[in-house]
Amino acid sequence: MNNTMVRSEGLSFSYPVYDDEGNKQGVNQVLKNVTLSVQKGEWVAILGHNGSGKSTFARHVNALLFPEEGTLWVNGIDTRSEEQIWEIRSSAGMIFQNPDNQIIASIVEEDVAFGPENLGVEPSEIRSRVDAALSTVNMRKYADRDPNRLSGGQKQRVAIAGVLAMKPACIILDEPTAMLDPSGRREVMDTLERLNHDEHITILHITHYMEEAARADRVIVIDHGEAVLEGTPKEVFAQVDRMKALGLDVPQMTELAYDLRKSGIDIPADITTVEEMVEALCRLKSKT
Amino acid sequence: MLRDITIGQYYPSGSIIHKLDPRVKIVSTLVFIVLLFLVKTFIGFALAILFLGSVVRLSKVPLKFILRGLKAIMFLLMFTVILNMLMTKGEVWLRLWIFTITKQGVYQALFIGLRLVLLIIGSSLMTLTTTPIELTDGIERLMRPLKKLHVPVHDIAMMMSIALRFIPILLEETDKIMKAQMARGADFESGRLIQRAKAMIPILVPLFLSAFRRAGELATAMEARCYRGDSGRTRMKELKYKKRDYIAYLVLILFAALLIATRHLPDIPAIIRSLMS
Ligand SMILES: Nc1ncnc2c1ncn2[C@@H]1O[C@H](COP(=O)(O)OP(=O)(O)OP(=O)(O)O)[C@@H](O)[C@H]1O
Ligand SMILES: [Mg+2]
Numbered sequence: 001m002n003n004t005m006v007r008s009e010g011l012s013f014s015y016p017v018y019d020d021e022g023n024k025q026g027v028n029q030v031l032k033n034v035t036l037s038v039q040k041g042e043w044v045a046i047l048g049h050n051g052s053g054k055s056t057f058a059r060h061v062n063a064l065l066f067p068e069e070g071t072l073w074v075n076g077i078d079t080r081s082e083e084q085i086w087e088i089r090s091s092a093g094m095i096f097q098n099p100d101n102q103i104i105a106s107i108v109e110e111d112v113a114f115g116p117e118n119l120g121v122e123p124s125e126i127r128s129r130v131d132a133a134l135s136t137v138n139m140r141k142y143a144d145r146d147p148n149r150l151s152g153g154q155k156q157r158v159a160i161a162g163v164l165a166m167k168p169a170c171i172i173l174d175e176p177t178a179m180l181d182p183s184g185r186r187e188v189m190d191t192l193e194r195l196n197h198d199e200h201i202t203i204l205h206i207t208h209y210m211e212e213a214a215r216a217d218r219v220i221v222i223d224h225g226e227a228v229l230e231g232t233p234k235e236v237f238a239q240v241d242r243m244k245a246l247g248l249d250v251p252q253m254t255e256l257a258y259d260l261r262k263s264g265i266d267i268p269a270d271i272t273t274v275e276e277m278v279e280a281l282c283r284l285k286s287k288t
Numbered sequence: 289m290l291r292d293i294t295i296g297q298y299y300p301s302g303s304i305i306h307k308l309d310p311r312v313k314i315v316s317t318l319v320f321i322v323l324l325f326l327v328k329t330f331i332g333f334a335l336a337i338l339f340l341g342s343v344v345r346l347s348k349v350p351l352k353f354i355l356r357g358l359k360a361i362m363f364l365l366m367f368t369v370i371l372n373m374l375m376t377k378g379e380v381w382l383r384l385w386i387f388t389i390t391k392q393g394v395y396q397a398l399f400i401g402l403r404l405v406l407l408i409i410g411s412s413l414m415t416l417t418t419t420p421i422e423l424t425d426g427i428e429r430l431m432r433p434l435k436k437l438h439v440p441v442h443d444i445a446m447m448m449s450i451a452l453r454f455i456p457i458l459l460e461e462t463d464k465i466m467k468a469q470m471a472r473g474a475d476f477e478s479g480r481l482i483q484r485a486k487a488m489i490p491i492l493v494p495l496f497l498s499a500f501r502r503a504g505e506l507a508t509a510m511e512a513r514c515y516r517g518d519s520g521r522t523r524m525k526e527l528k529y530k531k532r533d534y535i536a537y538l539v540l541i542l543f544a545a546l547l548i549a550t551r552h553l554p555d556i557p558a559i560i561r562s563l564m565s
Binding site: 119123162 | 421452508511516522525
C-alpha cells in the first residue's frame with residue numbers, strides 16, 4: 001500500500017446530459033468500474049481514442065472531480081476526504097494541454113510561485129523552490145521573462161516548473177505535447193524523463209503519440225471508460241490487431257515489424273524504436 | 289506583432305525612480321494631481337514644473353517617450369485652452385471680430401493648459417517607470433485596509449493581473465480571426481459606421497467563445513494548483529518599504545507644503561506691479 005501512488009477501485013463516473021430546454025435527460029457514463037494502480041516512481045502512459053474518458057480520469061486524480069462509485073486513493077488519501085483536498089492537489093500536480101491557459105502570471109517566476117503561494121509557503125522558501133524548479137526544467141535564465149514571448153515547449157516547461165514548486169510526488173499530464181511542434185515535444189519529453197529518472201516523480205502521461213507512450217514503464221489503454229489493456233509498452237504494442245480494434249495506432253516501427261512479420265520475415269513483434277528495428281534487421285542479415 | 293503590445297508603456301532604465309516601491313509612485317502621482325488643482329499662481333506652477341522636471345531627469349526616461357502621452361490629447365488640450373481664453377469674462381485686452389480676449393481669459397487658459405500637461409506627464413511617468421505587475425501589487429497593498437469594509441481587494445487584484453496576461457493573447461487572437469475572415473472576403477475597412485460595426489460580429493462571436501473557453505480552462509488550472517482565494521496565501525515578493533521610499537515620501541511632503549505655501553504668497557504679476565508703482 002505504501003508503494004502505491006494512485007489506486008482506483010471500481011471507479012465510475014458520469015456526466016449529466018441535458019436536452020435543449022436544460023432538463024436532465026440522462027447520463028453519459030464516462031468511467032465504468034475502473035480498477036488500476038500506479039506504483040511510486042513509475043511512468044505510466046494512458047492511451048485511448050477521443051472521448052474514451054482519459055481526461056475525466058486525470059481530473060479524478062487531481063480531485064477536480066470525485067468518484068460516483070468506487071474509491072480513488074492518491075498517495076494513500078481517499079480523494080473524497082474534503083479536508084485533505086489541498087494535500088491531494090499538491091501531491092498530484094496536473095499539466096493541461098494548452099500551455100497558454102494554465103499560466104497565470106505575466107512573469108515566469110511569478111507563475112512558478114503561484115502554487116506555493118496558494119499553499120501558504122514562507123516567502124524565502126518559495127524563492128528557493130522557484131529557483132530549483134526552474135533549474136530542473138532548464139528555464140532558470142527565463143525567470144523574469146514574459147510567458148507570452150516563450151515558445152510552446154518553453155511555456156509547457158514553465159507549467160511543469162509551476163507544479164514542481166509544489167513538491168508533488170506525482171504529475172499527471174493530459175496531452176502535454178498535443179499543441180507543440182516536434183522540438184517542443186522533445187523538450188517536454190526529455191524533461192519528463194529527467195523528472196522520472198532523477199527526481200523519482202511518478203508520471204501519469206495521457207497521450208495520443210505512440211512514440212511517447214513507448215518511453216513509459218507501463219501502458220494502460222482506456223476504451224469507453226474501461227481500462228481494457230495493460231502492460232509494458234512492448235506487450236501492449238505487440239498486439240497490433242487488438243490496438244487497431246480499439247481505434248489506436250502503434251508506433252511506426254511496431255507497425256513496420258507487424259507488416260514484415262505478415263509477409264513472412266522473422267523479426268520480433270515487440271519492436272518500438274528505430275534503433276531496435278535496425279538491430280533486428282542487422283541480426284537478420286547476419287543470420288542469412 | 290500584436291503580441292508585443294504591452295499594457296501601459298514601461299520603459300526600463302533601472303533608475304532610482306524605477307526602483308521605488310510602486311506604492312510610493314501611486315500615492316505620489318495621486319497627490320501630485322490633487323495638488324495641481326490647488327495651484328493658483330505662477331510661482332506655484334514654476335515649482336510644480338521644477339519638481340516634475342527633476343523627477344523626469346532622475347527617471348532617465350527620454351523626453352520623447354514622456355511627451356508621447358501628450359500627442360494623444362493634443363486636440364483636447366488646444367480645444368480647452370482656446371475655449372477658456374475666449375469664454376472668460378473680465379478686463380478686455382484685445383477685440384478681434386466677434387472674439388474678445390480678456391486678461392483673466394489668458395491666465396485661465398494658461399493655467400488649465402499647464403495643469404493638463406503636467407497631469408498627463410505625471411501619470412505617464414508613473415506607467416513608464418512601473419511595470420503593470422508592480423502597479424497591481426501596489427494597488428492591492430494600498431487598498432488592503434478596504435478589506436475590512438468587505439471590498440474584495442484580492443479578487444480585484446487577481447483579475448487585473450490575469451487581464452494583464454490575457455489581453456495580449458486575446459489581441460493576437462483577434463488579429464488571427466480578422467485575417468481568417470478577411471481571407472474569406474470580409475471587409476472591415478470600408479462602409480459606414482453601422483456596416484463596419486456589423487462586420488465586427490463575425491469577429492466578436494468566435495472571440496467571446498474562445499475567451500470563455502480559456503477562462504474555464506484557466507479556472508480549472510488555478511484550482512488544480514490549490515488556488516482558494518487569499519485565505520492562507522503568501523507572496524514570494526512581499527512589498528517592503530526601503531529607506532529610499534521613506535525619503536521619497538519626505539520629498540513629497542516637502543513639495544506639497546511648499547506648493548500650498550505659494551497660495552498665500554503674492555504672485556509674480558503682483559510683485560512686478562508693486563515694483564513698477
Ligand atoms: N464537462 C463535461 N460535461 C459533460 N460531458 C463531458 C464533459 N467533459 C467531457 N465530457 C464527455 O465525457 C466523455 C469523455 O471525455 P474525456 O474528456 O474524458 O475524454 P478523453 O479521453 O480525454 O478524450 P480526448 O482524447 O479527446 O481528450 C466525452 O464523451 C465527453 O463528451
Ligand atoms: Mg482529454
